Amino acid sequence: MIIDINVKNKDIKYPIIVERNSLNKVNNYFNLDRKVLIVTDTGIPNEYINTVKEKCKEPFIFTVKQGEESKNFDNYKNMLEYMVKKTFTRTDCVIAIGGGVVGDLSGFVASSYMRGIDFYNIPTTLLSQVDSSIGGKCAIDFNGVKNNIGAFKNPNGVLIDPNVLKTLDDRQISAGMAEVIKMSITSNKALFNFIEQSKDLNHDLEYIITETLKIKANVVSIDPFENDLRKVLNFGHTIGHAIEALSNGSLLHGECVSIGMTYMVSDEIKDEVKYSLRKYNLPVSITNLNKEEVINLIKLDKKASGNDITIVYVSKIGSFEFKKIKVDELKEYLK
Ligand SMILES: NC(=O)c1ccc[n+]([C@@H]2O[C@H](COP(=O)([O-])OP(=O)(O)OC[C@H]3O[C@@H](n4cnc5c(N)ncnc54)[C@H](O)[C@@H]3O)[C@@H](O)[C@H]2O)c1
Missing domain, CATH: 1.20.1090.10 (Dehydroquinate synthase-like - alpha domain)
Known part of the structure; x- marks a missing residue:
């Protein structure tokens, strides 16, 4: 099933793919023929990351510690520095593989790197699959306040594979x-x-x-x-x-x-x-x-x-x- 988000006059348009086993076909839905920054956390099983990585022409992986504390300014800055170092350009992209923490953090990075580059979301928690991965809100926590620095950055696509929930507690x-x-x-x-x-x-x-x-x-x-x-x-x-x-x-x-x-x-x-x-x-x-x-x-x-x-x-x-x-x-x- 594909649900299309299409907000007329606002230039917001992207597909949400909901399909078991779609992770294995990620390259059918996303343009991975470029540099891809895969952002994930330490709690996400490697098999999901490797499945996506294998489909990318030039993959780079950035892993943060699992947990809300990772939605912080240091991770945001380190990720941008990493992208500069790896010479990411405006035509490259970011993919989040994880829950709302990874999605919010990497969406914000994608919203600001070179004034915005393509962003795909592969949510892996039930909460992120039904909620945080769509709607374009992304943020980090700053000065002890949750979600107070962020942006509206709509993804170019969201891929939801319910099979990944098998490893979620x-x-x-x-x-x-x-x-x-x-x-x-x-x-x-x-x-x-x-x-x-x-x-x-x-x-x-x-x-x-x-x-x-x-x-x-x-x-x-x-x-x-x-x-x-x-x-x-x-x-x-x-x-x-x-x-x-x-x-x-x-x-x-x-x-x-x-x-x-x-x-x-x-x-x-x-x-x-x-x-x-x-x-x-x-x-x-x-x-x-x-x-x-x-x-x-x-x-x-x-x-x-x-x-x-x-x-x-x-x-x-x-x-x-x-x-x-x-x-x-x-x-x-x-x-
Ligand atoms: N942007 C929005 O509109 C929006 C909406 C709601 C919530 N949020 C944000 O989402 C965050 C919470 O997201 P969450 O509930 O997904 O938590 P989370 O991202 O912290 O993930 C929960 C835990 O599950 C692990 N995990 C994720 N997928 C897994 C899988 N398939 N198998 C095994 N382990 C897995 C992670 O490593 C993590 O430890 C909060 O920061 C909240 O502010 C954003």
Whole structure:
């Protein structure tokens, strides 16, 4: 299945290939007949990197340490220096093979090297396959603030091979499922029902990834620069981000979004939402949640403009509304 992103008047156009075993055919989809900087991390199995490397005319590999800390300025700078040293030109390209960390970092490098060179993404986590690899947002963390230096750099192509998920650990799969469930709750009831009833996730993954991508593709095509509609993707994130900060790294982002979503749905659908999240081993509550701390952290969050905040609230599965509220009113939702 190929999903085309095509944003008219904005010069944004690229294919997303979703197909089992497509990694072995990467050269059918991407132009690898040039210098290629393959960016990856230490947790990505070598077999994926070698499969792509073998198809490149002039491959170079840049490996960063696995983990969020790698989205840093030193890696960004070192990568640019490496490309200068290897005489990369404007007609060469960068390929990310990894999760959101590798994708965000290398996308930002590709956006700025010689004012932008071709960038392909091969996401290898479920989260990056359904979410971070499309939409063009890329960034590094700077001065202790996550994602605060970056760019919009749309890829020239995204290749999603669900087979690479076989080596990803179960907890990371669940974290990705949180984003899948998030998008189905706001935008596709049939997909939500399918996920709720699925008996074999591995078997159903290709369909689930494709349907989720269609939701995100639609959102980013309508709102490529995050002016309005794209905020729907923040469903569960306002409280989720605060929980993530309070968890001191013990919870994954998707797990925090999972908990965050449970506060942003009506009583009518809460049990059903929790059932689906639990089914994919996601947490739906947190003990001793300190509401004051959560509110204070949200006040610091860049998304809170002044004392107002826009939350995404779901009364019925498959729909959503934006609500502009005072940050302190969040206490009502945290009950
Ligand atoms: N740009 C966006 O729109 C966007 C959206 C959401 C999240 N993000 C960013 O994405 C990042 C999180 O991404 P993530 O959840 O993919 O985490 P990640 O990139 O840190 O990957 C998680 C772990 O899985 C390992 N891994 C990856 N693929 C594997 C595979 N196939 N087999 C075995 N191990 C594998 C990695 O080595 C890593 O240790 C955050 O930095 C976040 O800010 C960006």
